[in-house]
Amino acid sequence: MELPDIYQRKALRLEGFGDDEVQRMLRAGHLTAVRRGSYVLGAAPDDPDSRHALQVRAELAHLADGAVASHASAAVLHRLPTWGMRLQRVHVTRNWRTGGRTGRGLHLHTAPLHPDDIDLVDGLPVTSVARTVVDLARTLPFEAALVVADAALHALINDPEQLAALRTALAEVLARAAGWRGCPAARRVVAFADERSGSVGESRSRVAMARAGLPVPVLQWEVFGGAGWIGTVDFGWPEKRTIGEFDGKEKYGRLLRPGQSPADAVYAEKRREDALRAENLSMVRWGWDALADFGPTASRLRTFLRD
Known part of the structure; x- marks a missing residue:
């Protein structure tokens, strides 16, 4: 950044x-x-994450050595999503037993810091990705914490060795955090996290479906038809021939190929949907608004998922 x-x-x-x-x-x-x-x-800068990153840099310059950017501030520096987080204060952690405080622009946390818990990002000391995920999972509501955990794993989805290393690091951080406030919640977040969840909307959708008691879907289901591969869908229930798709504006940006306009991407997505339906697949789509009240969408999905 x-x-x-x-x-x-x-x-x-x-x-x-x-x-x-x-x-x-x-x-x-x-x-x-x-x-x-x-x-x-x-x-x-206009965007909240960049403004917060500036505040982190400025705050660390005024603090004595040993302060490490953590929690939401670490998420910003690691370029992880900050949905559901407040960025009014810079969060830092010191390897102290006591002395934490919250001020107008700074939240000082005190907790043990293992050497593996500290990285350098853009020259700034910051908690590692694994420690950041666990700290946030201990202190944020489940949904906001899962967004971060999924994104951290998804960033390594094409590097199996690094992905496995992050999973190991998460387990090690959780072991060191045993007995800390919020650690049971953090274990639940890490257990539920999945690298196949490709966006904030998909992560939030997974939480909404679990809370609604829907069957666990296959993430990033590869669909094949008579002519071969048709496409990859966000959520699939193969045995029920049912597809779930989260439609956020950023999705069509990800679908763009070189030289392709957003209108081209929308048209291509329409043709893909037609091909999926031609395979006798039922499809339910939803967007950001549905995540605030997932009941109607859950009802539509149950129509196709009931025995």
Whole structure:
């Protein structure tokens, strides 16, 4: 993630910028405060994750050595999805027994940090992906935590060795966290996580289906017909000849091939759906709105999944 440079107040003074001049630059929009005493030239990035990454960098520059970006802040630096997380405060962890605190812009956690729990990302100390997943799974609601766990695994889906290493690291972090608050919840999240879940919407859909008591689907089901391979679907119940598809706007962006427009992708998806239905497959589609109240969608799926 490309971020603008951060200028500290002390450095600005050394370059001859007085306090009055800094205030004028702030009012004119030539500078933007990231935190007290830290600024970027011009405006800060628009998207919340990039803004938060700037805040993490600025906060760590003001903290003594030993502070490690963690929890939601670590998720941002690892470029994991932050659905369901609050990014108002920078989260850091220190290897202390006590002394945690929450302030206006900083949440200081205190907990043991094993050497394997710490990575460097863009030059910043940050909890490892495995430790980040477990920390968030201990402290977030199940759905938000699963989004992160699925995404961490999915990022390695094409590298079986690295994927297995992450699974091992998750087990090791959970073992070290035995007895910590929220550890049972974290174990449930890690057990349910699946690298085949390819988006926030698909992860949330898995939770919604489980809560509705629906049969567990096959993820990324490869469908074949008389003429061979037809396509891969988000969710499948092969024995019931039923397909479930989550339709988020980002899905059609992922489907784009070089030189293809969004309209082309939508048309290709329509032809794919026609080919699937021609194989006597029932299909149920849903989008973001359905995830807020999955009852009607679950009812539609039950129509095809009942014995």
